[in-house]
Amino acid sequence: MDTLQRLKDLAVSESGFVFDPHSGQTFSLNETGRAILEALKRGETVEQIVTDLRQGFEVEPGADLGRDVHEFLLLAREQGWPVPQVEAP
Amino acid sequence: MTGKPTYQRPMLVRHQAGLMNKLSRVAGMRPLTEIDGVPVAALVERFGSPLFVFSERSIVSRHRELRDALSVRLPKARLAWSYKTNYLDAVCKVMHREGSLAEVVSEMELDKALRQVAGTEIIFNGPYKPEGALEKAFRAGARVHLDHFDELARAEAVARRLGLAPKVALRINMSLPGITPWSRFGFNLESGQALDAVRRLRAGGVLQLAGLHAHVGTFVQDVDAYRQEARKLSELANLLAREHGVMVEWIDLGGGFASNNTLHAQYLPGEQVTPSFAQYAEAIAEGLAALALPPGREPTIFLETGRALVDEAGSLVTTVHATKRLTDGRRALILDAGVNSLFTAFWYRHDVVPAQPFAGTPEPTILYGPLCMAIDVVRDQLLFPPLSPGDRIVVRNVGAYNVTQWMQFITDRPAVVLVSRTGEAALMRRRESVETLLAQEEVPAWLA
Ligand SMILES: Cc1ncc(COP(=O)(O)O)c(C=O)c1O
Numbered sequence: 263m264d265t266l267q268r269l270k271d272l273a274v275s276e277s278g279f280v281f282d283p284h285s286g287q288t289f290s291l292n293e294t295g296r297a298i299l300e301a302l303k304r305g306e307t308v309e310q311i312v313t314d315l316r317q318g319f320e321v322e323p324g325a326d327l328g329r330d331v332h333e334f335l336l337l338a339r340e341q342g343w344p345v346p347q348v349e350a351p
Numbered sequence: 352m353t354g355k356p357t358y359q360r361p362m363l364v365r366h367q368a369g370l371m372n373k374l375s376r377v378a379g380m381r382p383l384t385e386i387d388g389v390p391v392a393a394l395v396e397r398f399g400s401p402l403f404v405f406s407e408r409s410i411v412s413r414h415r416e417l418r419d420a421l422s423v424r425l426p427k428a429r430l431a432w433s434y435k436t437n438y439l440d441a442v443c444k445v446m447h448r449e450g451s452l453a454e455v456v457s458e459m460e461l462d463k464a465l466r467q468v469a470g471t472e473i474i475f476n477g478p479y480k481p482e483g484a485l486e487k488a489f490r491a492g493a494r495v496h497l498d499h500f501d502e503l504a505r506a507e508a509v510a511r512r513l514g515l516a517p518k519v520a521l522r523i524n525m526s527l528p529g530i531t532p533w534s535r536f537g538f539n540l541e542s543g544q545a546l547d548a549v550r551r552l553r554a555g556g557v558l559q560l561a562g563l564h565a566h567v568g569t570f571v572q573d574v575d576a577y578r579q580e581a582r583k584l585s586e587l588a589n590l591l592a593r594e595h596g597v598m599v600e601w602i603d604l605g606g607g608f609a610s611n612n613t614l615h616a617q618y619l620p621g622e623q624v625t626p627s628f629a630q631y632a633e634a635i636a637e638g639l640a641a642l643a644l645p646p647g648r649e650p651t652i653f654l655e656t657g658r659a660l661v662d663e664a665g666s667l668v669t670t671v672h673a674t675k676r677l678t679d680g681r682r683a684l685i686l687d688a689g690v691n692s693l694f695t696a697f698w699y700r701h702d703v704v705p706a707q708p709f710a711g712t713p714e715p716t717i718l719y720g721p722l723c724m725a726i727d728v729v730r731d732q733l734l735f736p737p738l739s740p741g742d743r744i745v746v747r748n749v750g751a752y753n754v755t756q757w758m759q760f761i762t763d764r765p766a767v768v769l770v771s772r773t774g775e776a777a778l779m780r781r782r783e784s785v786e787t788l789l790a791q792e793e794v795p796a797w798l799a
Pocket residue numbers: 433436454476477566568569570605606607608655656657658659751
């Protein structure tokens with residue numbers, strides 16, 4: 263099954279509760295995590311995601327969004343999520 | 352304000368059944384931004400990080416709580432501050448000001464105590480008392496508690512040489528249900544060794560047997576151990592009065608009360624299981640009810656409570672140096688203080704809280720110290736909010752044993768500060784530096 267479709271199958275609630283129908287596992291995301299998952303479902307690249315986050319959130323100077331997104335994607339892969347391979351920032 | 356939500360580092364936590372208990376509660380976690388009214392941030396700015404901070408108010412109130420719990424049940428009870436627990440001069444001063452004697456277990460501690468109190472206000476314990484230390488103690492009039500037969504003979508020789516007949520006590524060990532016996536210290540009760548020591552001491556004709564001492568363990572959460580210890584020492588005192596013509600003047604029940612910490616092996620948090628001082632005191636009073644000495648000859652009861660008096664007063668402020676993600680998904684924080692400063696991390700699941708307001712969903716986190724060693728773990732599993740480099744964390748209840756057992760390994764020992772009851776902060780011990788290290792070193796001439 264293609265990656266994007268599997269990502270789209272992840273059910274996300276308003277509160278950040280995620281259900282993966284393929285594994286039966288459940289997860290919690292914070293608001294930023296949820297925004298990233300939604301962006302992944304739209305097929306965005308890391309760069310586009312970072313831009314989205316900057317637009318959607320009040321970001322403190324000094325925050326390294328590229329690193330944060332990269333780390334999140336690695337973590338998501340480790341949890342078995344169908345996340346596309348990413349390059350280190 | 353733009354109305355946009357504040358950015359937090361993205362977070363993902365997989366739900367695992369049963370994990371919450373292991374990680375302990377997080378719902379009630381509140382930042383600890385001040386210690387007795389002094390902002391943690393101000394303390395760090397002034398004294399650096401990591402930093403041990405002690406609350407004088409806490410030391411005093413714990414001390415008074417214990418003293419009061421004892422005095423309503425036992426007319427002649429006194430506390431002896433266990434120096435090994437924390438022998439910073441300033442801490443000892445607070446204890447002595449509150450009426451504690453000094454309990455020491457080495458010549459170094461004896462020297463330290465002699466600068467603060469009269470020799471007669473010192474109890475000298477421990478299995479290693481070289482002749483020079485015994486001589487110093489006898490000259491000062493300290494109460495020497497004898498640990499073994501060789502020491503008994505050595506003490507006699509020293510006293511004879513000094514022309515003194517000092518009053519001494521015998522340390523007794525005993526078996527108590529549910530308690531691992533500390534049989535390596537003192538004379539065993541059940542085997543009859545304790546009575547042999549009494550006979551031997553009396554036959555020597557030099558020392559006067561005036562006290563009995565026992566210390567049944569440390570972090571003893573079962574008050575019944577104290578009831579039984581007190582009863583057994585009372586029965587021994589009765590026997591000495593009845594059959595050996597010895598009327599003891601003091602019974603020392605040692606230390607060992609648990610503090611509010613949580614042992615690694617413990618399921619429930621410390622504050623839910625640790626008995627109150629009143630409960631310990633009640634058990635002791637019940638055990639001592641077995642005493643049957645003539646009226647007016649009731650012995651003084653000493654307690655050498657250490658950690659339970661000072662643990663709560665001490666906090667370690669540490670700074671997040673870096674955050675990383677482990678392959679198992681856990682968040683790891685690298686702190687500027689580790690087991691080198693926080694020896695008690697080996698014993699306790701320490702209570703750690705952020706020192707500034709925090710936001711974001713807590714996630715499974717491990718707290719590492721700065722050492723290049725696998726054992727350098729401050730907390731191995733907890734649910735902790737996402738923190739960033741530069742954020743501060745307070746490790747609570749670390750006042751006992753850390754500022755004596757800390758290691759000088761690859762880095763300096765941190766400064767130690769006291770916050771007064773009026774909110775003043777001052778150094779009790781300066782932060783070490785490479786000069787501290789070099790002051791002790793010599794380079795042999797052939798290498799110079
Ligand atoms: C003889 C003696 N007294 C008192 C103490 C203080 O014990 P705690 O800190 O557990 O109260 C100890 C500690 O091991 C000890 O060995």
